[in-house]
Structure formats: C-alpha cells, structure tokens
Amino acid sequence: MLLCWRDVLLPEGEHVTEKVVRSSTMMRVVIVEDEGITRKWIKKKIEDLGMGFVVEGVFSNGSQALEYMNSHDTDVVFTDIQMPVMDGLELLEQIQAMEKQPYKVILSAYDEFCYARRAMKLGAQEFVLKPEITEESLRSILEEARKFQDQRNTLDQERLKSEGESWEASMRQLIRRAGDPDDIELIRQLEEQGIFLSFPDMILVDIFFDGVIRKKLALELLNLFLEQEQTKGTAFSCSEQEFVIFYAYEDHENSLKQVQKLRKVLKSHMGVEVYLGVSRRKQDCGWGKMYRQASMACENRRFFSIPGCQSYESMRITAEGNPSEFCFFQNIKQIGVFLGQRQYTEAQIAVERLLEAVGEAVYLYPAYVKTMCNEFLVLYLHEIWKYDLTEEEKGGTGAVELLFEQAASHFHLLKEDVLKAVSYMTQLLKRKSGINGCSAPVQEIIKYIEEHYAERISLAQISDSIYLSQSYASTLFKKETGKKFSSYLQEVRLEKSCEMLLDSRISIQEIAVRTGFFDAAHFSRVFKEWYGLSPAEYRKRIILQKGNRIIQ
Template sequence: MLRILLVDDDVIVRKWLRLVFESHDREFTVAGFAANGREALEFCRREGADIVITDMIMPDMDGMTFIQGLREWDLRTQVIILSNYADFSLAQKGLSFGAAEYLLKGEITEEELLEVTRRVGARLAGGDRPAARFWGFGTVQIGQIISGGWPETDAALDREMQRRAGRVWCLVFCQDAPGRPAGQGWAREAEAILSGLGLRAGMYVISDRVVAALVADEGGAQCAELAARLQTCTGGDGAPFSLGMDGPARSAEEVRLAFSHACEAARLRFFRGPGCVCVYEEDSREPGMDFQTATQQAYQFVKAGEWNRLKGLIDGVRSGSDRYSVEDIDRLRRLFNAVAEAVIHHAQVCCESAPQLQDTNPIAEIGSILFLDDLTEWLCRLICQCRDLVQRSAGEESMQRVLAYIEQNYMNELTLHTISEVAGFSPNYFCNVFKERTGKSVSSYLTDVRIEHAKRMLTTTGKSIHLIAEDVGYESPSYFIKVFKDMTGVTPNRFRKLNR
C-alpha cells in the first residue's frame, strides 16, 4: 500500500485530495498533511512517504525548494506536482529537480489523478519498465537521462552512442488543445507519428500535457530536414501539439543540454501559435520593447480613461511578436497582468466595486492562456468590459451633477479642470465621457448655455449689451458680440429688435 503525503496551503484542496485517496484505501493510505514545503520535508525525513502530492506556490517554502530538499537528502520519495499554473517553465524546472509528474488542478479529474498516482507508484516499485524501445533504454532510463543525477545510466548511454556512432535529437511535445484528454493517450499518438516517419524514439511523460522524446539519428539527418518532416505532422493551426527541438547530441551530457534547449524552444509557441515546430537557436537579440515604459504608459491611459490608446498599446505589443525572445514571455505576462489589475481596479473604484469583475482572477487567467494572440484578445475583451462599466457609471448621476453645476455657475470663469473635478474624473477622461453623453465638447456646451441666457436677457430686460456680456461670463463685450453672432447669425442688438 502506498503512503501518500498531501501538501497544499489551501485547506479545501487538502480535504478534496484526502477524499479522493481515502475512497481507495486498499491501494493508498494518507500518511499526513502539510501546509508548506518545510512541514512536508520534516515529515518525509521523520516518517517517510512513498508519494508526495504538492502545490508549487506556498508560504515559507515553495514546492520547488521542497523537491530540491528531498533530493539533497537522497530520499526515494516520488513527487507529483499539482499546480494552478499551466506554465511550461515550471514543469521543466520541476522535472529537472526530480518531480515525477506535473498536473493542473483545474483540469485533472479524480480518475486521472488516481491513474497518475498508480503509475508513479509502479515506477517507485520498479514496475514502470516497459520493453526497451530506444537503444535498450526504457521509460525510466530516459527520464533519468534527461533529468540527470544517474551516472550509471549516463555511462550506459555514452557507451551505446559510441558503439552505434549515433546521435540523438531531443524533442518536446506540448499539447495545444486543452479540451483534449490529458495524459498518456496523446503521447502515444506522438510516438506513433515518429514511428511512422521511420524514427527510432523513446518517450518520457513530463506532465499531463508535455512529453519529451529522444530520437535516434543514425542516418545523420540535418536539423532543417527533420524539422520539415515534423512540421507536416503537426497539421498546422488547430493541431493537437507543438514541438520544440534541439540536437544533435553525442553524449548524455549533451542530451541534457539539448533537452533544456528544446524546452526553451517549445516556449516560443507562445508567439507562433498552435501546431508549430520551434528549433532552438542562440538568441542575441535586444529586448523587443521597453516593458517598464509600456507599463507606465498603460497606467497613464487607464487613469485618464483613454481606452482606445490603451487598446492601441496592447495591439502594438502583439504586432511586435517577431522581435521577442523566450525571456520576453514572462515580461509580457507581467505587463498584461499589470494592465488587467489596473483596469479592474479603476472600474471597481468608479462603479462601486463592480460585482461583474469580482470573480475575475488575472493571474489565473493569464497563466492558463497558451498563446500571445489569445492572451491579447482576452485582455482587450477585459478592457472593453471595464470601459463599458465605467462609462455607464459615469452616466446619468455624474452627468446631471456636472450639467447642474454649469447651469448654476455659467456666469463665472469655468475651466475644464474645475468642471472635471465635479465629475470626479481626470480632464482628459472627462472630455471623452462628456462628449459621448452630450454630443458636444465642454467648451461648446458652456457657450450654448451662456448664449441661451443672453437671449433671455435680451428679450426680457433692458440691460445694455455690456452688462449682459458680463452677466453671462464674458469679460469682453466685443468677444461676446462675435460669439453671439457666430451662434445665431445676428448681433445681440439685432436679435433684441427682432424678438421684442
């Protein structure tokens, strides 16, 4: 019976996991619980566990540090990472530290979790050793080769490569269709594709959506040739997976480096979209854009309510994708998260908490989106949603307050800054909202109000043109006469004669 340790800072998740495994008490026993990596490491040292199921982001000690601690103590415990984040770099790092599987909380079912745990348990017992398909190496040995720390396996691979005078290409298959069943099924599809191309390959499942492959290159295939053959298998847009690749490698050490490079290349699908083959290349390009400046500009646009300029900034980010490198992916995600947080906060301030946005979690949303185009579309939809909420909120109540203020103070010197303060918005943003609501600029509307009051005085009082000009807010009678004529087509004196 396998002893399971459940590690998560979320009590609800721990309770759910406990129910999953306790309902199969003939196979598993829940040995304990921990709220962070430090508690988990102490438990493993003190009491031991066969399998640990752990979150990644936790207080005090995160999942990655915990896994590293296990390996430093040479504990045989197998680790399954159960994370909220569909971040390929986390999966890669988890594998390099010795994790057995990387699963997503929002996508894994109870049945799939149990099956993965059984598979890891079989590996622990030495039962996960299928018939050798790659130069005599099975699944377990392939995992040992790409993760490192297994001198005997490395030496065996080096001897085999020398004997065969062969080379190895490293491929990383990444599932692009989240709706497809996760796990081993599509990995078998990938293996069948390589076999159909006449390639001798061994597969290793990194996570439920990422599979590594070592491909024997005994014929001296060139990189471009291999990439072209693989490209025809992905089927273009909408294909079930993308590929990262690097090689050839001529030793176990080079295989690990090639695997790391293939993982890095696979991340470029973020820019290129689904169904692509990404070949690793040394990247010496300068950063594609100044992300700090872009973030500051975004904050300014949000504060000023300049929604179109904000969307233009995001569109500009997307259009520059050919200039970005792998290092820019995390910067882009941070930029998009900053923009999302800013527009949500702005909408909530303007709309009395905006309940429509309370369930929106930018970090989770952005972390689950695989491609830049999809991420940009999501952010633009969020911007439009927040814009509509703010503009509706700036509607009747706010506008009535402003119009009443103008009506009561038209005879005084009114500036855009003064009027916008009454509305509670910045001057630039207030101009946009005011024009959308009234069809006129603030100055045009104020002029209309002043001229209407001047008309009333001209027809109901005997005041001079000079006094009427002062009463409606014009210091210069000559300028008042000009504006009046531009608005009515006649001078004030002529208007008085025609309407008395």
C-alpha cells in the first residue's frame, strides 16, 4: 500500500521527502467551479505554465471559497457563475468587503450580457466563456493578474509613505512577509519598541477570538499582561479577530503556564472562546518563521474546535516513540486488509474508531489529517472500481472523489463527510460483492433493478428480456440472493430513499416518485413498516443528530 505522504505539509513548507521553497513573488490562486473536470483542467494548466502561480484552493461552491479566503490571502480567483449553495456573483459581492482584493475572473458557459454586466459591476476584471479557454488565454489572464497586483502593491506602498501608516499596520505587514532573521526593517521597528533580536529567549503567541470583540480592549489586556509579567514585548492586531503578542521570558518551564494564564484573562474579559498558538524562538529562527509556526499551531486548535493553547513544538505526524512511522499508519493498513478480505463491516468500524482516535490527537497537523482521510477513501474506491458500475453508482463515487479537493476547516465537518462517504461505499461494496457471486441471469436482474428501480418494473418483464420463464427466474433469484424479487426491489428503493432524505430540499412526495412508490402515502407506510419511523420522523432525527455533532 503506497501512502501519499509527500502531499502533507510539514513546518515551514517542508515535505517528508522534499523541501519546497516558494518565491516571495509567488501568486496564490483559488478556483471555484462545481464541474470537477473543469476544475482539474484549469488547475493543471496554471501549474504547467510555470509563471509563479500556485493553486492554493479548489472549491465546488462559493461558500467554501469564501470561508477559505477570509483567512488566507488570495491574489487571483477563478469562479463559475452557476453553482450550488453560493453562486459566483454572490461570491463576488462578498469579496468586495475584503481588505485585500484578488484579481477576479468569471467563468461562464453562457454568452449573456446580463451576467457580464453584473459581474463587472461587482468588480470582476475578466469574463471568460468556458469553451474559449485555452492555454494562451490563461497565460494572458495570469499576466494581467500579476500587473494588477503589482500596481496595487505599488499604490499600497505609496499610501503607507504618504499617510504614515501606524506602527501596528507596519508590524502586520512585516511579520507576515519576514522570513530572514536579519530583516533590517523589522529589526528597526522592534528596536524602536525596546525589543532586540539579541534576546535569546522569546515567545510569540498567535491569538484568535471566536467571535466579535472590542479590538481596543483586547490590546489593552495584552499590554497589561506584559506589564504584569514585567517583560519586554509588544502586541498588535492582524485582523478583527487575530492578534499577535511576543515577549522575552526567563523561565523556560513556566513559559507555557504564562500563556495559559493569558488565555484565562482574555476569555474572562472578552466573553468569547480563545484559541492560542505558541512558538518559542530557536537558533536562526526569524520573526516571520515564528509567526508562521504560531499561526499553524493556532489553526490546529481551531481545526479540532478545542479552545486553549497549542505549542508548535508539541505538534507532530510521526508515531510516539517511533519517528520512522507515521501516526495511525497501522490503522490505515488494517482498513486495507479488511477491504481486501471483503470484511466491509469490520473496515467501516475500523474507520469509525480511527476517526474517534484522531479527534483526540490534537497534536496532528490539519493537512495531515485530511491526507490520512483521503488515503483510506482511495482504498475504498480501488475496491469499488473492480466492479462494473451503473451511471448512478458512478455519480455516487464521483461525489466521494470531490472530497479530495474540498478544504477542511473543521475536523467535525470533515469527519461527518468521510463517515457518510464510507457508509455509502460500504453498502455499495456489499451489494457489488454479492452480485459478483451470482449467476449471469441473477446479475442481469440485479443490474436492471439498480438502473430502473424508480420505474414500474416487474420480474415478468425482466424475465422476458433475459429469455427465462418468470417462475424459474423467481426461484433462481431467491436461491442465490436469499430474498424474493419484490423484497429485494423494495430494499433498494428504501435504501435510495434514505439517501434522498438527507437533502431537506427534496419533498417526501418527490422522493416517493423518484424511488418508484405509488405516492407519498404508500411510501410512508412501507418506510414506517421497515424502519419503525415515518420518512418525516427519520429526516428530523438525522437533522437533529447532525446539529448535535456541530454543537459538540
């Protein structure tokens, strides 16, 4: 079993087997498109052009992209117009409120003036028809995007000079770009505050408030903390919710206890939960590097939805006591063994237990957790691809593949999506492996049911199509599957209806029609006899369980 660990980002852009060095002029691209092929094509072409652009995020709707862009700088965004949840035009409207504006490119399959006019009003720089996208047109778009951002950067620098931007804003810019411990401008700014790089023991804390707060009060509390601890340091805001404080410390053992004390003060006075990431200075570690480390540790706490302090030093992806082995490698290997032996229930239970354990392993990097989930999803897909799939089944596995490209902002959301995918693939594998052991006529009957369950079908018409008598087909089907034709058909219809009930936008009447029942009353009666709940009660329970998981 080959693991895709080379895609897991380690501290400071390092991979397990390679080191990635990004240029300071690297331009960050986000692609928002609900068509998987289009997403992958644009991403590949941008990377193939090698013009200093890197695709940092790929999303299937505007809501996912907006959540990502609110916490990550983006230089260029390509977005479709018509998408579920949040369309491209609504995304453009939300982007207008951002401090840093990306170069906005609208992708559309429709040559309609009304779309183009509204997109331009919302700040789009380009409106491109999908059929007209070529490698050369992409090159031209990216060249214009770089010019646009270069001009904005020049204007920003001139504004900082002419308006005399505050020290806090200068620090915000400097610490985000600083990578060299000898950054002259940053050293000058710090020395003006009485903070010198010659201090051997420095600590930097990245703080994120989970809610709306008063910025002035937060800064006052941070500066009072420095006074109380009688240490040299400074504090400033990075955004309305993110703040940075760094200071000199003397007692190494108690340095984290100081941070814990700070968290209690902030939570008590601000009235919201607080997430803190901590980085302690080591030899040749610049301020920018310390900030990135602390920011990564803070992101870790937010990912697991566990307020509190996370030290960068305690984060890892290797097994405790065995640095040559990745965390939970043996668990993933066991899942693969279960799947290979067709022990699908055992594999599903192993996944559930693994995710429970991961939820408590707060030392893991979020990117590593996402890669780990992708790894065992791939194991499931490899088993499924051994079988002939119906168009509907191909659509279901395609939905699972979309999870590979989605950003994971919180572990509980990732866990929910993964468990849902594993449950679907487990049922599919059980069904397919059962079909594989049946005779050719029974396989034909099962395949027909899978493709036509929404229609009025009978064993008589299927028997005619495979040149068997109805009585013989009925006897053979029950012998090999252990079920009557009518019972098997009903189970398939009920299983499909349960999947549709997860989508609250589909009415009970529509589900009844889509799954081959006579009407909503017939569907409700059969559903309750089988599950002990009406479809409406089942849907309500699922929604309630989902809500409880989010709250937790």
